[in-house]
Amino acid sequence: MGERDYARDARVLIVGAGIGGLTAAIALRRRGARVDIVERAPTFAPLGAGITVQPNASAVLEALGVSLPEGDVCPIGHVAMIGADGRALVEGTIESAALPHPSLNIRRPDLQRALIEACGAPEVQRGRELVSLELDARAAKVTARFRDGADGRWDLVIGADGIHSAVRAALLGAPACAPRYAGQTCWRFVVEAPEHVPSTTIERWSPGRRAGVVPLSRGGVYVFLVESAPRGTPGPGSADIDRLRARFTGLDARLDPLLERLAEQPGARVHHGDLIDLPRLSFGRGRVVLIGDAAHAMTPNMGQGAAMAIEDAGALALLWGQVPLDQLALELDRRRRARVRELHRRSWRIGQVAHTRGPARRWLRDRLIRSLPQRALERGMHATWAPGVALARELRDRLEGSPRARSSANYR
Numbered sequence: 001m002g003e004r005d006y007a008r009d010a011r012v013l014i015v016g017a018g019i020g021g022l023t024a025a026i027a028l029r030r031r032g033a034r035v036d037i038v039e040r041a042p043t044f045a046p047l048g049a050g051i052t053v054q055p056n057a058s059a060v061l062e063a064l065g066v067s068l069p070e071g072d073v074c075p076i077g078h079v080a081m082i083g084a085d086g087r088a089l090v091e092g093t094i095e096s097a098a099l100p101h102p103s104l105n106i107r108r109p110d111l112q113r114a115l116i117e118a119c120g121a122p123e124v125q126r127g128r129e130l131v132s133l134e135l136d137a138r139a140a141k142v143t144a145r146f147r148d149g150a151d152g153r154w155d156l157v158i159g160a161d162g163i164h165s166a167v168r169a170a171l172l173g174a175p176a177c178a179p180r181y182a183g184q185t186c187w188r189f190v191v192e193a194p195e196h197v198p199s200t201t202i203e204r205w206s207p208g209r210r211a212g213v214v215p216l217s218r219g220g221v222y223v224f225l226v227e228s229a230p231r232g233t234p235g236p237g238s239a240d241i242d243r244l245r246a247r248f249t250g251l252d253a254r255l256d257p258l259l260e261r262l263a264e265q266p267g268a269r270v271h272h273g274d275l276i277d278l279p280r281l282s283f284g285r286g287r288v289v290l291i292g293d294a295a296h297a298m299t300p301n302m303g304q305g306a307a308m309a310i311e312d313a314g315a316l317a318l319l320w321g322q323v324p325l326d327q328l329a330l331e332l333d334r335r336r337r338a339r340v341r342e343l344h345r346r347s348w349r350i351g352q353v354a355h356t357r358g359p360a361r362r363w364l365r366d367r368l369i370r371s372l373p374q375r376a377l378e379r380g381m382h383a384t385w386a387p388g389v390a391l392a393r394e395l396r397d398r399l400e401g402s403p404r405a406r407s408s409a410n411y412r
């Protein structure tokens, strides 16, 4: 299929400069698109704790030429999920999935900085919050209005504005935007503790609670703590460090010194939020496309939410100029829905299984998990990552103008 007329002329607005929005800006600019990007936050503040960029996501970033500085990343290496009795439920190395792309732990601000640098000019318009959209079907334009009084008309609007997306709400209405609570609440923080950086990334399961201890670069450790709780239970002051220590000390020996260090660390910040997802997936309609959490926010139990946002951006760049502009959302849906829905569903299920109630059920669960052959686990990792790696390969071919590039693959 030849390149369509709009590929270099159409004006695109991306709403949200998170991982999805920035990657989409990089990807579409690499395809020659004229992109504006707006972000509600007034300044670039180092937000968030840590994140794992799994091989499917790192493959797409590589294809786009986004380089994560060596000093910022910590290759994940060995991973173990540990049961309440302290013995491993499953463990393995990322290499065993036999894919030539790394799985990397990184501080969120470092990832954000790398994406902003790769995004280039014109820069992100900060402090600009989208409040409404009007679709003019006859003129084939979308008018976007912002809280600061500004407005403008674009040929295509991409909502990359997260789980509480204003773009999604404008397009689908409030009922389609109601998040689902997983019954679990989560705290996250990074501590600088070179002497306690673990050689293994662990997730420790215990009745009604879990803790993750994740090595970072430069002597940092990323910790996440999850607890079963009715919605809103922790309430105000939930990120209070003393209360967090009282709650979680004793859960795992590797965690205790990190909680102590958190209390000693000046300016330490704990992020707290309930685990929620959007049960209804939508990639948008007509000239409004949704990507990332705005399209399909998932619970974080597989560490694949940002990876899906990155893959969406790659898939959008592949479609750019290949299908009519007002069919991009439909085509993105056709190509992405099955893959995303599967990870969305599995992620939810893993979270529920991790917090299984009742000792007999937990005993049975642990026996079942431990009985899984290592090969089945490796096949599972491969199946999770391979479609993203295939997408990245196709994207690289397209960006390099290779004749191998094709546009018909479903990334499942």
Ligand SMILES: Cc1cc2nc3c(=O)[nH]c(=O)nc-3n(C[C@H](O)[C@H](O)[C@H](O)COP(=O)(O)OP(=O)(O)OC[C@H]3O[C@@H](n4cnc5c(N)ncnc54)[C@H](O)[C@@H]3O)c2cc1C
Binding pocket: 015, 016, 017, 018, 019, 020, 021, 038, 039, 040, 041, 050, 051, 052, 053, 054, 128, 129, 130, 131, 160, 161, 162, 163, 164, 165, 166, 167, 186, 188, 224, 291, 292, 293, 294, 298, 300, 302, 303, 304, 305, 306, 307, 308, 309
């Ligand atoms: C505890 C936890 C751990 C996780 N760990 C991982 C992991 O290890 N690996 C992984 O791949 N994923 C992980 N995720 C998921 C990942 O964080 C999200 O899927 C990802 O950040 C989604 O990116 P996004 O760009 O779609 O949305 P967001 O990151 O939410 O970005 C949206 C952006 O839009 C801006 N915005 C919002 N509204 C407006 C508006 N009206 N106008 C303008 N701008 C607006 C926001 O300020 C924000 O900058 C985790 C999530 C959680 C909760």
